[in-house]
Amino acid sequence: MSECLVSFLVPIREAPETTLTSLFSIKDNSSDKIDYEILIRFDEDDETFAALIPKITEMFEGTRGVVKIIIGPRFGYEGLHHYYNELAAISKGKLLFLWNDDVQILPVKAGWEVTGHSVDMATFERWDEILQQDEDNRESHIHVLTPTEVYWNLPEPGPDVKYHKQITTMAFPILTREAYEVIGSFSHSPLNDGYLLDLATLRLDGKFIRKRCRINLLHQPDSDEKGASFRIRTPEYAEAFHTHYSDEVSAHCEEARRKLHQHWLEKH
Amino acid sequence: MSECLVSFLAPIREGPETTITSLLSIKENASNTIDYEILIRFDEDDPTYLDILSKVMEMFEGTRGEVKIVIGPRYGYEGLHHYYNELAAISRGKLLFLWNDDLEILPVRSGWKERNGHHQMEDWDMILKEDFEDMGPHIFLLFPTEVYFPSDKDLYERHISNLSFPILTRKGYEAMGHFSESPLNDAYLVNVGCLILEGKCIRKRSRVMLHHKCEYHPNRQGASEIHATAEMGVKELADQEAIRGAAAQIVTQSLATEALSKNGLL
Numbered sequence: 291m292s293e294c295l296v297s298f299l300v301p302i303r304e305a306p307e308t309t310l311t312s313l314f315s316i317k318d319n320s321s322d323k324i325d326y327e328i329l330i331r332f333d334e335d336d337e338t339f340a341a342l343i344p345k346i347t348e349m350f351e352g353t354r355g356v357v358k359i360i361i362g363p364r365f366g367y368e369g370l371h372h373y374y375n376e377l378a379a380i381s382k383g384k385l386l387f388l389w390n391d392d393v394q395i396l397p398v399k400a401g402w403e404v405t406g407h408s409v410d411m412a413t414f415e416r417w418d419e420i421l422q423q424d425e426d427n428r429e430s431h432i433h434v435l436t437p438t439e440v441y442w443n444l445p446e447p448g449p450d451v452k453y454h455k456q457i458t459t460m461a462f463p464i465l466t467r468e469a470y471e472v473i474g475s476f477s478h479s480p481l482n483d484g485y486l487l488d489l490a491t492l493r494l495d496g497k498f499i500r501k502r503c504r505i506n507l508l509h510q511p512d513s514d515e516k517g518a519s520f521r522i523r524t525p526e527y528a529e530a531f532h533t534h535y536s537d538e539v540s541a542h543c544e545e546a547r548r549k550l551h552q553h554w555l556e557k558h
Numbered sequence: 559m560s561e562c563l564v565s566f567l568a569p570i571r572e573g574p575e576t577t578i579t580s581l582l583s584i585k586e587n588a589s590n591t592i593d594y595e596i597l598i599r600f601d602e603d604d605p606t607y608l609d610i611l612s613k614v615m616e617m618f619e620g621t622r623g624e625v626k627i628v629i630g631p632r633y634g635y636e637g638l639h640h641y642y643n644e645l646a647a648i649s650r651g652k653l654l655f656l657w658n659d660d661l662e663i664l665p666v667r668s669g670w671k672e673r674n675g676h677h678q679m680e681d682w683d684m685i686l687k688e689d690f691e692d693m694g695p696h697i698f699l700l701f702p703t704e705v706y707f708p709s710d711k712d713l714y715e716r717h718i719s720n721l722s723f724p725i726l727t728r729k730g731y732e733a734m735g736h737f738s739e740s741p742l743n744d745a746y747l748v749n750v751g752c753l754i755l756e757g758k759c760i761r762k763r764s765r766v767m768l769h770h771k772c773e774y775h776p777n778r779q780g781a782s783e784i785h786a787t788a789e790m791g792v793k794e795l796a797d798q799e800a801i802r803g804a805a806a807q808i809v810t811q812s813l814a815t816e817a818l819s820k821n822g823l824l
Binding site (some may be wrong): 487 | 666667669671673674677680685688694703705707716717719720721748765
């Protein structure tokens with residue numbers, strides 16, 4: 291097996307349809323020339339996984355995507371980082387991609403295949419080739435790549451609209467293996483994206499350690515007609531939010547930043 | 559004045575509202591720390607240009623965006639490349655950006671600068687500068703990421719594309735000696751961009767995000783017929799050869815620089 295470019299870290303609970311759509315977008319938009327991993331974590335009390343697992347393994351059969359599955363105790367939303375840390379621990383990729391079941395790789399039209407029969411076929415970019423280019427081109431101070439997220443199912447901007455149709459680059463950070471090994475964990479907060487964005491406020495030689503990468507994602511979080519996420523109204527989210535802003539998580543993040551900075555100084 | 563990063567080449571006809579919205583998106587999403595140019599070409603018989611002209615000048619006053627206007631004879635849609643070639647001829651930017659009035663720079667919300675901070679908005683000029691600086695010596699064309707959020711008037715379903723708004727590098731422009739030879743300027747440059755140098759494509763997608771509100775243009779059919787001629791294919795091949803020559807020169811120069819540097823002469 292050649293070097294694995296990226297490990298998708300995917301904690302899933304009771305979401306069979308969105309999971310299949312999401313994973314299919316990874317398979318369907320890849321060149322199938324570059325190795326990658328799909329690492330999934332199910333709760334042992336999730337009643338949907340038995341039916342889902344054979345569909346997933348079948349989907350990636352004969353492709354360059356290796357599937358590994360962990361089934362274990364439930365940590366809940368407030369313990370989301372434990373799932374990511376478990377998955378990161380068995381990962382092999384040069385990049386560790388925080389993934390959810392409500393996100394898909396977006397196809398990018400890149401040209402036309404001329405058929406000579408008056409109908410030309412559109413050709414599309416392959417996410418793995420784009421990510422490989424971005425990885426090859428990554429400067430040594432960059433440790434967090436942030437894909438481009440498209441939210442085109444959200445409402446138009448307007449009064450009382452919480453989140454409108456937009457482009458962002460915040461929710462699905464990709465951590466380098468080098469940084470993961472220096473820090474020793476993927477995240478210490480259930481708000482994993484926020485934690486990694488906090489980590490990425492570190493500057494090395496005056497330059498931010500994060501960079502937007504060219505992979506385009508379609509993110510479709512469950513939300514109301516004003517674009518407000520249903521998740522943020524739950525008690526589990528309130529607990530996760532409280533944990534994220536605790537002194538303990540803050541100290542972990544500071545320590546992670548210190549380790550990365552120290553590593554940079556030793557290398558340069 | 560410092561070096562100009564990019565020249566927006568914008569031929570406009572009777573599009574006062576879309577033009578203002580389009581140019582405002584450039585101004586509002588810039589860091590205002592990098593120089594750029596807005597080069598506009600109006601037809602002399604366009605009754606709307608006098609009104610737009612003053613608004614555009616005022617819009618960019620005190621910014622790093624310098625506005626230049628060319629007013630001249632009408633070439634029509636089938637002569638669209640003549641507008642782009644005129645604008646390219648007076649451009650100074652290191653990059654030449656094919657622009658339309660139905661286009662906007664899309665704001666991108668990004669992470670914070672300090673821990674537990676608030677989100678920031680990206681600046682297109684900083685992103686384009688980064689993309690330009692790390693694109694590699696074999697790249698002659700950057701293609702921004704186009705997002706099609708559909709409305710009733712739009713021609714296409716929602717999708718992401720990477721074909722319609724090529725950004726030609728100055729070295730590519732100088733090698734070719736023109737911006738485009740076809741009224742379908744985007745397709746012309748996509749065809750030129752099919753050139754492979756040492757196994758590598760000469761084009762690359764840029765992270766600049768565009769919102770394209772594309773509507774059907776009745777004169778496109780005539781332009782398509784011009785574009786599809788055998789003569790156009792010959793011109794594209796000649797441009798590919800010119801770029802191949804320019805690339806070889808760049809490699810020779812960089813090898814010479816490396817040798818001088820190794821010998822302590824630089």
